[in-house]
Structure formats: C-alpha cells, structure tokens
Amino acid sequence: MDQTTLLTFIAATFVLAGFVKGVIGLGLPTIAVGVLGVVMAPAQAAALLVIPNLVTNSWQLAGPKLKAIAIRLWPMLAGTCVGTWAGAGLLEKAKDGSATLWLGIALVLYALVGLKAAKLRVPEKTEIWLGPLVGVITGAATAATGVFVLPAVPYLQALGFDKDELVQALGLSFIVSTIALSFGLVGAGALDLKVAGASLLALLPALAGMWFGQAIRQRISAATFKLCFFAGLLALGGYLVVRTLL
Template identity: 55%
Template sequence: MKSLIEFYQHLGWALSLLVMMTFVLAGTVKGMIGLGLPTVAMGLLGLAIAPVQAAALLIIPSIVTNVWQLAIGGQLKVLIKRLWPMQLAIFFGTGLGVLWLSVDSASEVVRGLGAALLLYALSGLFLPALRVPVSAERWAGPMCGLITGVITSATGVFVIPSVPYLQALGLSKNQLVQALGLPFSVSTLALAAGLYWRGKLGGGELNASLLALLPAMLGMWLGQCLRERISATLFKRVFFIGMALLGTHLLISG
C-alpha cells in the first residue's frame, strides 16, 4: 500500500488522472471488441510516463480483465473443449520463446506484426470472410497457438496469428470476444511465469497496478454494454476497424 501511494504521489494529480482515464478508455475498447487494452494504455501512458512504469501498471489490469472476458458469455466449456489444443500450444510456445529468445522486442518484428494486422483488418473490411474448415482445426489450432506463443514471448503482442484464426472460425460476436479471452489469458500467464522464472518480473510499481484495475474494469463494463447494443454487422465493422488501428499503432510505434 505504501508503494502504491508513493507511486501516485510521485506522479501528481494530473498524471494520476491521466492514468485513470486511460484505463477507462482502454478497458472500454477491450470490452467492446475483446482486445486492445495493453496497446491503448501503453500508447497513451507512454506520452507521459516511462515505458517501464506503464508496463508495470498494465500487469494486473491485463490479467484480471482477460479472466473476466473469458468468464463472461456462457460458452466457456464449449470453447475450452474446442480450443484447448491451441491454448496448450500457446503455453508451450511462450515457454520455449522465453527460454530461447530475447524478451526485448525487436522493432522490426513489431512493425511486421503491425503491418500483418493492418492487412488482415483491411481484408476483413473489404474482402469475403475467411473460414477455417472444422476438419482443419485439429492441426491449424495447435500450429497457430505455437506461433502465437513464440511471437508473444519475443514481442509481448498476443494477436498474431491467434486473432485472425479465431475470427475465421465463424463464431458469433459474443463467442468471439469470449474466445479471445482464452489465448490472451494463457499468453499473459505463461509470459508472466516465464519472466518470473528468469527474475525479470517484480518491482515496487507492481502494487500501483491494483488501483489501475478499478478504471479498467469500469471500462470493460461500459464496453460490454455497448457491444450488447449493436448488431452483428456493426460489430464486425468495429472489430476490424479496431484491428486496423491496432496494426497501425504497432507499425508506427514499433
């Protein structure tokens, strides 16, 4: 508690308010389309505080909102039964990546991921939807999970290729958002476990992320309320526009 108070006292009222509003916005985006909290938060907080401080603030809100996203929707058992090979491969791939690769992100890799995500979003907006046949899920899911895990360990970006794969399964909007919570939760926990094992997770600012959790959860609730009030067609458009903005951010700031 002392370190939490000291952290926000050091920031001052103006920056502390920026932190709270940023997490409300980031949580709203995540509640609406199922992803984007780390990207939105890092993008805005990075303008005012050190990246290491922003990253520390993200840890608890990211984990808790991922679990919340995973738990809400009523399709958890069905999704786990369908997607567990992919999640196991994500955990395995992340572990391998943490052991073998540098945890520091290479800017070229992040920009490449941003470009891939932008192209995916544009194809989703203007081209016919891609579909993964049910018969292909047995091998496509684990392969996608393994690649996602390795990329996550090297860059901290969870979305490629897990998001395009899940979107290609033809899930409903609520199923898709809940399904996205699976790889995000597994990736976050696996990465945190790997970093802890290597002695790279910790610091007094971690406690300060507890307070950032409150506005993030408020934003998640607002975003979920908005999602329930839009049609599937509009959700698809918002989803891909969100993907395009996320890819553009990674492409520019990588």
C-alpha cells in the same frame, strides 16, 4: 514527467484500453503497451498489465458456451504456452521495435481484408494440427511484443463464432497467454510484488473503461460489431506502425 502527471497518464491509458476491449473484445494490452511505451520499457508496461488482463478477461468469459469453447481451443492454447515459454526473455531484449512494427503491419493487412468482407474459414478437420501451430507462433510473438494478437485473432475469427462466442474465446485465450507471459516476466525480473501492487491499482480504470465499452457492445448488431472489430484492429495496427516509426 512528475508523479501526479505520470499516474494520470497511466489511468487515462487504462480507461481507453478498457473501453476498446469492452467494445470489440480485445485491445487492452495493444493499446496499453503501446501508449505506456512512451514513459516506460515494454517489459515494464507488460508487467503492469498482468492483473488488469487477468481480471478483465475473466469478466469477458461469462456465457453458457465456455466449456465447449475451451474444449475446442485447447490445442491452440497449449501451443500458446509452449511458444511463450520458448520465447521467454524476448520482450526484455527487444530494443529496436522491429517485432512491434511487423505486428502492426500484419494487423493492418488483416483488418483491410476483413473490412472488404473476405470470409476466412478454418475447416474443422484441420483444427487439431493448425491450432497448436497458430498457438506456438502467437506465443512467440507475445513473448517478443507483450501483445497477444497474431495469428491467433484471425484464427479465432475464422472458426465461425458468433459475436458473443468470439468475445468469450478471446477472453479465454488472453487469460492463458497472460499467465504464460507472467512466468517469463517474473524470470526476467520485470514482475515482482511492487509491480504487482501497481498492476492491481491499474485494474480500476481498466474496469471502468471496459464496463462502458461492454454497454455499447450489447446495443449494437452483429454487422456493426464486425465493422467495429476490424476497424479497431486497423486502428491498433496503424497505431503500432506509426509509434514504431516515429
């Protein structure tokens, strides 16, 4: 693949990933790491995502309830950092794709449950111990796959946030996860100034896709958003499974 084709492929990937994130609040790293894995190592793809992840998730934070959400989620976020740092280097070592396969399978199962309208709920009194546990497991999974999804996304969805609060909560969680993962990537040598410059360039197509996706989200109902959310998870999970097996 020549340089021009490669750059076009990367730009198109970030437009698509940004669009999905704009609609359902997540999917940027899942799609980008998965698609870019065709032309580069997972650790390189994750490094390229650092700045787009930070900026698009910061954009996603806008809303009046951010402080309350941060106070509620801090136990999970602390656990995420611990799990990610404990698993530092797993992404660089993961060559057989097994972690990504199991992540995809779990996403598919969770999406199918959600599409059947099963309502998961986390009792408020359990959050103080369940949050850190979810965070540690999610952090370890993020360190192994470069994707922050499980079990944090089902946990956040089960907290009873409305659609805009859920998007804010996801954005905050992704920012913390990205920062934690960045330290591991730097330590593994996958993230340096040259890669950071390329990551900055990748921000433009990601923002373009996200802007369009958000415009659509603002025009759909809560029920439609829920359908899009779980359908998006199903598609992402199915994609990860197929990509790993092929």
